[in-house]
Amino acid sequence: MTSVKQFQVTFDCANPERVARFWCEVLGYVVPPPPEGFATWDEFNRAQPAEDQGAAFACVDPTGVGPRLFFQRVPEGKAVKNRVHLDVRVATGLVGEQRIAALEAEGTRLEALGAVRVQLLVADDKNESCLAMQDVEGNEFCLD
Structure with a gap:
């Protein structure tokens, strides 16, 4: 029988510390x-070779439940839509106008941190409303 594995989510980015600190604020990490x-x-960073300084950063769930997030510097910029993205659960159990109000409130908070609002996707026959956004380097995520 296969056991459940721990995992981390890794982000390629230009400025690992900036993106990590943004996600700390989003998730409470x-x-x-x-x-x-x-x-x-x-101090640790200054002890590294010049080419490795600022090359990586991480954040963790203080409760130990959620996955570690790791941010690594890569030379190329973001070119296309993410194939994987995070859904940040901020309106679980809410529907209709209450759900939209919760999504909008969190979206406004995150915009103040540097996130960009992309599109409010209003509920249809299959899906509840969600708010598509981008982090400080353009990585897509949804408020759900």
Whole structure:
């Protein structure tokens, strides 16, 4: 029988720390402690070779339930729509105008952090309403 595996979600990006700190605010995640022997992540970063400084950053669920998010610098910019995206559950159990109001309120909060609103997708016969957005580097996600 196959066991359940832990996993992390990895983002390719230009500025790992900026994107990680955005997602910390979105999800209530935190930056993990720096590696042993370093008082801060800045100290750890300065100890790396110049080409590796700022190349990666991570954030974690403080409760230990959600997956670790890892952000790695890549040389190329985002060119096409994500094949995988996160759905951030902010209106679970809500329907109609209550759901839209919850989506809009969270969308407004995230826009203040640098997110971009893409489109409100209104409920139809198969799906509840959701709000499509982009993070600070253009990665798509939905408020659901």
